Amino acid sequence: MKILPFLLLAAAPLHAAPVHLVPEKPAALSQPAPGVWLVDFGNATFGNVELSPPAGATAEITVHFGESLKDSRIDRKPPGTVRYATAKISPTGKGPLRAAPPADARNTKQPAAVLTPPEWGVVLPFRWVEIEGWQGKLEPAQIVRKSAFAAAWDDSESAFHCSDATLDGIWELCKLSIKATTFAGVYVDGDRERIPYEADAYLNQLSHYATGTDVEMARDTFDRLMKQPTWPTEWAPHMVFMAHADWMRTGDAKWLGTRYDSLKSKILADRVGKSGLVESNKKQISHDDIVDWPTPERDGYVFTKTNTVVNAFHIAALGKMAELADGLGKSAEAADFRKKETTALAAFDKAFLISGQCLYRDGEGTDHSSLHANLFPLAFGLTPEECREKMSGWLAARGMKCSVYAAQYLLEGLFQNGRGDDALKLMTTPGDRSWRHMLESGTTMTWEAWDMSYKPNQDWNHAWGAAPANLLPRFVLGAEPLEPGWKRCRIRPSPGGLGFANGKIPTPRGPVLIDWKSSPFRLSLKLPPGMTGKLELPAAPDTKGVLINGNSVPAKRAGDRWLVEADVTGIAKIEVR
DSSP states (O other): OOOBOOOOOTTOOOOOOOEEEEEEOOSEEEEEETTEEEEEEEEEEEEEEEEOOOTTOOSOEEEEEESOEETTEEOSSOSTTOOEEEEEEOOOSSSOEEEOOOOOGGGTSSTTOOOOOGGGOOOEEEEEEEEESOOSOOOGGGEEEEEEEETTOOGGGOEEEESOHHHHHHHHHHHHHHHHTTTTSSOOSOTTTOOOOHHHHHHHHHHHHHHOSOOHHHHHHHHHHHHSOOSOGGGTHHHHHHHHHHHHHHOOHHHHHTTHHHHGGGSOGGGBOTTSSBOOOHHIIIIIOOSSSSGGGGTTOOOOSSBHHHHHHHHHHHHHHHHHHHHTTOHHHHHHHHHHHHHHHHHHHHHHEETTTTEEOSBTTOOOOOHHHHHHHHHTTOSOHHHHHHHHHHHHHHOOOSOHHHHHHHHHHHHHTTOHHHHHHHHHOSSSSSHHHHHHHTOSSOOSSSOTTTOTTOOSOOGGGOTHHHHIIIIIIOEEESSGGGSEEEEOOOOTTOSEEEEEEOOTTOOEEEEEETTTTEEEEEOOTTOEEEEEEEOOTTOOOEEETTEEEOEEEETTEEEESSOEESEEEEEEO
């Protein structure tokens, strides 16, 4: 299939990963009313349709596109920016006709909006099509959806399956969301604007890495954002996170080396005061320091001149910059970043950690402790070790008092601190603040917010809401890189009450295959050539040690884990007894 290049903005000669149009057949056809055909493609993607009217047809055909149904018809007045559009076509007798609506000024006229090739026609997100004016019976072969996906996408590169059907559904929802939102060739924030944002891009990158082997789209997005940055304070350090994620994924020092110096402007160093902490002026307090989005999702966060969330991002970025400097052989710069990290972390705990409570306050001058003031430091590994158990328990008990964006970090912190069961419960809890709610709504792409009630103008096609696509492989299956390029990985499954889980994690060296069962814990592992794995296995109270391929191996118990002394390679059958 021919891959069509992107038409790029003349003022921004930036690259985009190759994307192509894929023909897809209808999943179902029905007639909800006389003279009306309803076509269900089974899930939502970005695209348009191609129609082949019957021979001799001359009457005008009206095509309606929609993301939402109401009373078994496409909702023509959907809430917020849920998509509905219409197009009219006239048969010519000269073969298939493209049906596409007019361009939407909201996502084509903004200077930073990412444009798709004009030869495609307008693409939009939709699942259903209604057709009026069709002569005779509409046959499945007469309508094809042309969906835009990354040319490098391969559904077979990743998999996840477990004993909880709801989690399986959440995985499929999130994986499809990542696939469908590759339509632009770079990571965009959804259909409303079609603009890259740094935090959106990082979360998208993590989930793209967990579902496929392509790295070009993340890199093109990074380069675009370096030239076209956005406004939130904490979004800038996400650029360091993106570069670090690429480094751990690829180990590509050449790519990193040409971008390393530009990352120094993203650590908020220009805002560091005499205390060693980042300070905010009035504008930054009232507008730029974002904490979470939309604004009602901030759990009552009290903004101050020196606040916890901004400084957590600053310190985390310093730590990652030190690792990047080491990777490039810049030992003096690495030492300087680590010195600044140590100084800032000491000032951070002194200013924000509430004595005797193992909780952080929102900032200097307040004793209010929001979810966000604690979830970010915990996820970034900044929290003192003696406070992590208490803080993670407090966070788990408070629940999902944050957005789908901050949920990425909340759940990371819980998984990293032995609360995988709580993390999975938050993903699947009843109510309207979980991925279970999205799944039960019938959507096939993740949302920008938990529900329309929390963000009335939200998109129904927002990849920053697809965090389980990376969280489930990284923490439930338990595979993460320990060294750049996946030369060495950690295998640290978190059963979280599940009876079994298995899956396939794509890496640049080949797939990692994991299949585990709990009670007693047994793991079948296959690592690709050139990769070693450090095992950190669940340690039930009555277990005595670890066997690999039937042989007892040296391992020591550390909290709720068995740490196996020697790395494994290739195929291994592992038991905890």
